[in-house]
Amino acid sequence: MRKSNKSVLAYWLFAGAVLAATNSALASDFVVLCNKANPVTSLSKSDLRKLFTGGTKQWSGGAVVQVGVIASDAPETTYLSGLFGMSPRELLQRMQEQVFKGEMKRPVVLRSSADCAAFARSTPGAVCVAAAAGPAPADTRIVPVQ
Secondary structure (H helix, E strand, C coil): CHHHHHHHHHHHHHHHHHHHHHHHHHHHHEEEEEECCCCCCCECHHHHHHHHCCCCCECCCCCECEEEEECCCCHHHHHHHHHCCCCHHHHHHHHHHHHHHCCCCCCEEECCHHHHHHHHHHCCCEEEEEECCCCCCCCEEEECEC
8 A cells, every 4th residue: 555655646746747847848938929019028927917817907108908819728828827827718717707897808819829929010009928939020029927
C-alpha cells in the first residue's frame, strides 16, 4: 500500500512539473495586442483582467476599451483565462455577465490571431490576445504583461 501511495505522489509531482513547464512555455507563445495609438506600455495581470472583465472601460489615452476574443477552445483564450486563474468558459461567462449588466461593451468575436491583429490595427481601443509571431503587426503594439 505504501508503495502505491509513493507512486501516486510521484505521478502528481511529475504532472505538476510538466504543467508548470507547459505554462511557462505558453507565456512566450502569446502576446497582448492593442492599437499603436494607445499609450499603454505594459499591463499587470490585474490590469489585463480588469480590461477583459469590464473593470476598466477607458484607456488612459481616452479611447473606449473594446475587447476582442477568440472562441473558448482556442489556445489564445485558454492562455488568457489561465492568466486570471479561470477556465475559458468562466472567463466568457464573466464577460457575458458584465455585458448584460452594462459594465462592458460586447466583445468582438475573432476567429484567429490574424483577426486579432486586424482588429487591433483598425480599432483605437482594441485589446486582444494573439499567437506570438515576431514583431508587432503594422499599426499595433505588443503590450508586455507583468
